[in-house]
Amino acid sequence: MARRGHVIDAIQYSNWTRQHFEEWRAGGLTAVGVTIAYHERARETLERLAAWNWRLREHADLIRPVRRGADLEAARAEARIGVLLGAQNCSPIDDDVGLVQVMADAGLKVMQLTYNNLSLIGAGCAELDDPGISRFGRAAIAEMNRAGMVIDLSHSAERTTLEAIALSRRPVAVTHANPRFFTDTPRHKSDRVLRALGESGGMLGFSLYPPHLPEGADTSLEAFTGMVARAAEIAGVDRLGIGSDMCRGWDGRTIDWMRNGRWRHVPEAERAEFAEMPWPSQPDWFRTPADTPNLATGLRARGFSAEEVAGLMGDNWARFLADALEPEA
Amino acid sequence: MARRGHVIDAIQYSNWTRQHFEEWRAGGLTAVGVTIAYHERARETLERLAAWNWRLREHADLIRPVRRGADLEAARAEARIGVLLGAQNCSPIDDDVGLVQVMADAGLKVMQLTYNNLSLIGAGCAELDDPGISRFGRAAIAEMNRAGMVIDLSHSAERTTLEAIALSRRPVAVTHANPRFFTDTPRHKSDRVLRALGESGGMLGFSLYPPHLPEGADTSLEAFTGMVARAAEIAGVDRLGIGSDMCRGWDGRTIDWMRNGRWRHVPEAERAEFAEMPWPSQPDWFRTPADTPNLATGLRARGFSAEEVAGLMGDNWARFLADALEPEA
Structure with missing residues (x-):
């Protein structure tokens, strides 16, 4: 009997309620990466970890933690959705390299080296200059x-x-970005990065956040899968997956927090604009995580083989994570 | 072939260097509980955890972490000394019950509900009143x-x-205190507490910190083992073990920190007195952890059976911890 493949979305960030986990189940997801911190420092991250610990316990019929590769398999076997906790910045470790292990032990198993700005590690995509x-x-x-x-x-x-790809002894991830040939902004990834990721065994998760799509919510599924096909030629079809950046239940105040954190003063008038801003609409073929199967349908229609589609939908992430989450002996 | 018993000291707090781990090995210890925090709050505790993570890695030929019961068995099998991290106060969880799980995940597996003063949980032994x-x-x-x-x-x-013994659904520990019938101060435990510990499946670790012995460093091994015998009649011989409170490599400034933390201002003259104060001398039959076997010799001479001595030297702690360290399902 064929085993059901993994269906993994590498990153989502919602105003979590049980409804979102039910949407995951409706979409057939086996694991989801969730963001717990954007600008939070170590002390604040402890509260985010605690909040997820309670949530995982309260909804244990639907979700379970993923900290090691084996947890992904357990989640699939138990028909619960595995939850992998990550940060979109290195702020959770403050300035202390010793906090990497402490945070990993506490459950933070994915971390961006930078968000949009300069961090203590390197430069984000919106920064004025990039010192590596x-x-x-x-x-x-x-x-x-x-x-x-x-x-x-x-x-x-x-x-x-x-530089991070080259310096890392182990393959790295871009959990959520699109190729620049699809959406040409510094937030997205050059062919050179796609190639380096592919050659090093890394992974790229395609984003479905509307501002990351060339025509926003009007971008067609066909355009999206065409982008996947072209990226597969550059990085390799085994190096690609989903990282939808799906955000549910927020309004513009959350975009304000993501973009501005505490790094600059936001004038009151500008804050008010953010507060009134509606969240960007999703494409009609990916309105909620329950629509995840549409991606597989689209990829199949694009001409990917069943095995390639299974890889893109989650088996590639599962293979990558099975190794990447393991501590070195 | 008989398995070597556990030899466990439930609490030590030294100015750690490799020498101390070599003393553990010389003393035949299979596991040691170490204090990582006295007054440290959550954020500070992360640094203490990080420091122990580095230490455990740097001296991995001698020591290994203990977070679950199975780790105690692994330590013994590997002939490494298991290290169990604990706090002498509830300050590591600040005011957030969610930090219990976060800290446990990060490696803090033992925690006093109070040090000497009132905490957010209850009263310490030096407090003016005790609200439970x-x-x-x-x-x-x-x-x-x-x-x-x-x-x-x-x-x-x-x-x-x-109240804590009664409220806890699981047996609790007194890692380091003596019976009041031996050293009659509020820091030590009444017969009533000894009885409640025994009846609930808890554990008491006998302290060898000289101020906890009736004649300090001049207290004889015979007096010590006599105290063990009398406590065994009250709590049960299976409920007792060692919690030496051995502190190595410090001077009086550490006593100043332990006693005063930040809860009161210490005048400069008093600080100077602490700084010049030598650390109390140990009895000549327990100068360093390398002398741990003397305790077994003394207990045997007192008339305990070989099995009782094995229990008192570590098997009782091992049995207690094998259960107590496991999370509930």
């Missing part, structure tokens, strides 16, 4: 490799991204 | 029970201690 990976960054990368904490470069600038 | 276990304390006890974090009542006042 810092001295602290080199120590942090080595320690993340050792601890089995996945290095995520989704929001990092070009030089920082390429 | 607080509302937060009841939630924290339930959560520690669930997470498999050992409740330690060594420094707690009488009412707080008795």
